[in-house]
Amino acid sequence: MVLVAGVDSSTQSCKVTIVDAGTGRTVRTGKAAHPDGTEVNPSHWWSALLEAADDAGGLGDVAAVAIAGQQHGLVLLDSGGRVLRDALLWNDTRSAEAAGALVAELGPVALARRCGSVPVASFTITKLRWVRENEPDIAARVAAVALPHDWLTWRLRGFGPAGESPLGPELEELSTDRSDASGTGYWQPAGGSYDLELFEVALGRPAREAGRTPGGQAAETVILPRVAAPSETVGTVAAGLLDGVPANAVKIGAGAGDNAAGALGLGAVRGDVVVSIGTSGTVFAVSDTPPNDPSGTVAGFADAAGAFLPIAVTLNAARVLSTTAALLGVDFGGLAELAMAAQPGSAGVVLVPWFEGERTPNLPHAQASLHGLSIASTTRENLARAAIEGMLCGLADGLDAVAATGVSAQRVLLIGGAAQNPAVQAVAAQVFGVPVAVPQPGEYVARGAAAQAAWLLSGERPQWPLAFAGEPVQDGRPEVRRQYGEYRRQAAGAANNAAPGGALPRG
Numbered sequence: 001m002v003l004v005a006g007v008d009s010s011t012q013s014c015k016v017t018i019v020d021a022g023t024g025r026t027v028r029t030g031k032a033a034h035p036d037g038t039e040v041n042p043s044h045w046w047s048a049l050l051e052a053a054d055d056a057g058g059l060g061d062v063a064a065v066a067i068a069g070q071q072h073g074l075v076l077l078d079s080g081g082r083v084l085r086d087a088l089l090w091n092d093t094r095s096a097e098a099a100g101a102l103v104a105e106l107g108p109v110a111l112a113r114r115c116g117s118v119p120v121a122s123f124t125i126t127k128l129r130w131v132r133e134n135e136p137d138i139a140a141r142v143a144a145v146a147l148p149h150d151w152l153t154w155r156l157r158g159f160g161p162a163g164e165s166p167l168g169p170e171l172e173e174l175s176t177d178r179s180d181a182s183g184t185g186y187w188q189p190a191g192g193s194y195d196l197e198l199f200e201v202a203l204g205r206p207a208r209e210a211g212r213t214p215g216g217q218a219a220e221t222v223i224l225p226r227v228a229a230p231s232e233t234v235g236t237v238a239a240g241l242l243d244g245v246p247a248n249a250v251k252i253g254a255g256a257g258d259n260a261a262g263a264l265g266l267g268a269v270r271g272d273v274v275v276s277i278g279t280s281g282t283v284f285a286v287s288d289t290p291p292n293d294p295s296g297t298v299a300g301f302a303d304a305a306g307a308f309l310p311i312a313v314t315l316n317a318a319r320v321l322s323t324t325a326a327l328l329g330v331d332f333g334g335l336a337e338l339a340m341a342a343q344p345g346s347a348g349v350v351l352v353p354w355f356e357g358e359r360t361p362n363l364p365h366a367q368a369s370l371h372g373l374s375i376a377s378t379t380r381e382n383l384a385r386a387a388i389e390g391m392l393c394g395l396a397d398g399l400d401a402v403a404a405t406g407v408s409a410q411r412v413l414l415i416g417g418a419a420q421n422p423a424v425q426a427v428a429a430q431v432f433g434v435p436v437a438v439p440q441p442g443e444y445v446a447r448g449a450a451a452q453a454a455w456l457l458s459g460e461r462p463q464w465p466l467a468f469a470g471e472p473v474q475d476g477r478p479e480v481r482r483q484y485g486e487y488r489r490q491a492a493g494a495a496n497n498a499a500p501g502g503a504l505p506r507g
C-alpha cells in the first residue's frame with residue numbers, strides 16, 4: 001500500500017490527511033489550530049503543520065505530500081528569508097481602499113482581462129499596495145513575496161532563515177502553483193505567466209519569477225515563486241524536520257490554493273458546482289475557459305489540474321452560524337433544532353450577515369443587519385433559521401454569478417465544516433435551485449492535496465471514489481431569496497452611504 005499525505009493550512013486550522021494512493025481510502029488524519037485574526041505570523045502555520053502531521057501519526061510511511069492553503073495571504077520575506085511582518089490574510093479588509101485605488105487606476109475591464117479578476121481587499125496585490133503606503137520601511141526590505149502554501153512548501157523542503165532551517169534562505173527555491181498564483185492579482189490565468197507590471201504598480205518595485213534571472217537582476221527586484229506544473233515534484237522533505245522522515249524519502253508536490261484543492265479532492269467534473277462553508281464561503285466550478293467578469297463578482301482563478309476555476313467568495317460563512325449559536329446559547333446541534341422548528345422564510349425575519357464587512361458584494365465596511373422583526377416573529381427559532389438562510393442566500397447569489405459566466409450548474413456539492421449541519425442542508429435544498437449532494441464528512445482540501453501527491457507519484461491523476469452522506473430533497477422556496485434580496489439591497493445602500501470615501505469602484 002502506497003500512502004500519500006495532503007495538508008490543508010486553512011484560516012482556522014491545519015489539517016493533515018493520510019490516504020491510500022491506490023484506493024483513496026483515508027487511513028489517518030490530524031489537526032492543529034491556528035490563531036484567530038486577520039493577520040498571523042506564518043511561524044504559527046509552520047508549528048501547526050508539524051503538530052498536525054504528528055497528530056496524524058507522522059509522515060514516516062508516506063511516499064509524497066502536498067500542501068494546500070488559504071489563498072491570498074501576503075508573506076513578505078527579506079533577503080535572509082526572514083518574515084518581515086505578520087501575514088495579512090484574505091479576510092483582512094484594511095486594503096479595501098488600496099483595492100479601490102488600483103481598480104480606479106487600471107480599470108476593472110483591463111484588470112479582469114489581464115489577471116482574470118477585479119481585485120478586492122482579499123487579493124494579495126491590494127495588500128502589497130497597502131504595505132507600500134502604510135509601512136514603507138517594510139516595503140523597501142522585501143526580497144520575496146510568497147503565499148501561505150508557497151512558504152510552507154519552501155520550509156518543508158528545508159529552506160528558511162539561517163539557524164532556523166537546514167538549507168538556509170534560498171529564495172530562488174520558492175515555488176507556487178497556477179491556482180494560488182491566480183489569487184494574487186498579478187498572475188495571468190489565461191496566459192499562464194506573471195503580469196509583472198501589475199506587481200510593480202502595486203508595490204512600486206520590479207519583480208521577477210524565481211529561477212529566471214536574465215543577466216544580473218538589480219538588488220531591488222523582488223523574487224516571486226516559480227509557478228510549478230500541477231503534477232510536478234518540487235522537492236523532498238528535508239531531513240530532521242519530521243520524526244521518522246529521512247532525507248529525500250518523501251516527495252513534495254506543487255500544492256494549491258484551498259478551493260482548487262477542494263475541487264481536486266472531490267473529483268469535481270463539469271456540471272458540478274462546489275459550495276464550501278468554512279471560514280470563507282465559496283462557490284466554484286471547474287471550467288475549460290478562463291472566466292472574465294469585469295463586475296468583480298466572480299474571480300477567474302486557475303484550477304489545480306490545468307483548467308480554470310470561476311469562484312465567488314463570501315467573507316461571512318461558518319462564523320455566521322457559530323456567532324448566532326453563541327448568541328442563542330446553543331451548540332451546532334441546538335442551532336439546527338431551533339432552525340428546523342421555524343418555517344422557511346423565518347416568518348419574515350432576515351439576517352444580512354455582513355458581520356466582518358463583505359467581499360461579495362464588495363462592501364468591506366458593511367455590518368450585519370437584522371430585518372423583519374415584530375413581536376410575533378422575534379423568536380429563537382426564527383433567528384436561528386434567518387442566520388442560516390441569510391448565509392446561504394449570499395452563497396446562492398454567488399452561484400447565480402458563477403452560472404452567469406457560462407457554467408452549467410447541474411449539481412451542488414456541499415462541503416466545509418458547516419455543511420454537516422442538517423439545517424444547513426435543508427435550507428441549501430430550498431435556496432440553491434439546483435440539486436444538492438452532501439459528500440461524506442471529510443477534509444476535501446487536504447484530500448485534494450493528497451490526490452496531487454498521488455498524481456506526482458504515478459503520473460496520472462487519481463480517480464478516487466466519492467462517497468455521499470445524503471442528497472437533501474430539492475424543495476425550492478424562491479420566496480426566501482426574494483425576501484433576502486429586498487433587505488440585501490437596502491443593507492448595501494446603507495453600507496455604501498456609510499463607507500469612508502463613499503462606495504468603492506467595482507466593475
Ligand SMILES: Nc1ncnc2c1ncn2[C@@H]1O[C@H](COP(=O)(O)OP(=O)(O)O)[C@@H](O)[C@H]1O
Nearest residue numbers: 010011012013278279318322332416417418421
Ligand atoms: N455542525 C456544524 N454546524 C455549523 N457549523 C459548523 C458545524 N461543524 C463545524 N462548523 C463550522 O465549520 C468551521 C470549520 O470549517 P472548515 O471548513 O474546517 O473551516 P476552514 O477550512 O475555513 O478552516 C468551524 O469553525 C465551525 O464554525
Ligand SMILES: O=C(CO)[C@@H](O)[C@H](O)COP(=O)(O)O
Nearest residue numbers: 010011070071090278279280
Ligand atoms: O479567499 C478565499 C478564496 O478566494 C478563501 O477561500 C480563502 O482561501 C480561505 O479559505 P478557508 O480558510 O475558508 O478554507
